Amino acid sequence: MFKIAASPLDPAALQKELLDERAGACVTFEGWVRNHNEGQSVESLEYEAYVPLAEKEGEKILVEAREKFALVAAAGVHRVGHLRLGDAAVWVGVTAEHREAAFDACRYIIDEAKARLPIWKREHYVSGATAWINCATRGDHSAGIPPGPSKTG
Amino acid sequence: MTRTLHVQYFAILREQRGLTDEKLTTAAATPNALYEELRARHGFTLTGDRVRAAVNDAFVAGDAALGEGDRVVFIPPVAGG
Numbered sequence: 001m002f003k004i005a006a007s008p009l010d011p012a013a014l015q016k017e018l019l020d021e022r023a024g025a026c027v028t029f030e031g032w033v034r035n036h037n038e039g040q041s042v043e044s045l046e047y048e049a050y051v052p053l054a055e056k057e058g059e060k061i062l063v064e065a066r067e068k069f070a071l072v073a074a075a076g077v078h079r080v081g082h083l084r085l086g087d088a089a090v091w092v093g094v095t096a097e098h099r100e101a102a103f104d105a106c107r108y109i110i111d112e113a114k115a116r117l118p119i120w121k122r123e124h125y126v127s128g129a130t131a132w133i134n135c136a137t138r139g140d141h142s143a144g145i146p147p148g149p150s151k152t153g
Numbered sequence: 154m155t156r157t158l159h160v161q162y163f164a165i166l167r168e169q170r171g172l173t174d175e176k177l178t179t180a181a182a183t184p185n186a187l188y189e190e191l192r193a194r195h196g197f198t199l200t201g202d203r204v205r206a207a208v209n210d211a212f213v214a215g216d217a218a219l220g221e222g223d224r225v226v227f228i229p230p231v232a233g234g
Contacts, residue, residue, distance in 0.1 A: 031234050047233070048163055048164050048167075049163075049233075050161075050163055050207070050226055050228065052210040053207055053210050053211070053212070053226070054233075056210065056211075057212075078233055078234075089234065090233065090234050110234065113233055113234060114231075114232075114233050114234035115231070116231070117231060117233045118163070118207070118226075118228050118231055119231055119232065119233030119234075120163060120164035120165070120229060120231060120232055120233075121232040121233070122164070132164055132165040132168075132229070132232075133232040134229075134230035134231070134232045135164070135165045135198075135199060135229050135230055135232075
């Protein structure tokens with residue numbers, strides 16, 4: 001299941017839900033809020049999601065991963081709201097009989113999620129400026145912020 | 154022919170529109186046409202080629218036909234993760 005969550009993620013509890021005696025491998029990914037991006041000092045991050053479509057598209061990515069890789073299970077959660085440095089913004093967990101499928105599927109899910117989910121991120125900088133990531137346009141450079149790649153790992 | 158639509162705004166478009174959602178009546182027959190109409194009216198900085206469209210919680214092509222009562226969302230460049 002792929003969920004959008006408004007409250008802090010609990011990776012240990014999320015991983016526990018994947019426990020399955022058929023699984024010999026579990027790979028999880030956590031994306032954390034980092035203190036810098038594109039040369040700017042970041043103080044906090046705000047995430048906003050179009051929830052029904054983000055959950056639907058997230059579920060579609062999990063289905064694709066199950067089709068492409070020999071998995072036992074796959075799940076994901078993405079935060080919305082105002083996050084501080086070190087907070088987990090996204091969690092992906094997969095289980096499989098063997099590690100290769102688990103590693104590959106986890107990577108596939110986080111890469112697709114970042115590229116496809118209708119989720120937006122506004123960075124709040126130590127300077128007091130803010131910017132919606134990837135939404136800069138010409139004539140929008142007053143804060144000197146180029147459209148950058150996403151924030152977490 | 155006009156249609157009444159429900160439009161929902163997120164992120165930079167929500168800020169530039171100053172609203173999270175609105176009901177409007179338009180002659181625009183496709184998401185592309187509607188975006189251009191709204192962009193001209195509200196000064197959205199993102200050009201149409203950088204925005205995707207969703208209707209009734211599903212991604213659609215920009216030239217899909219809009220129907221009476223559709224819920225339309227324009228999706229700025231995403232940045233999850």
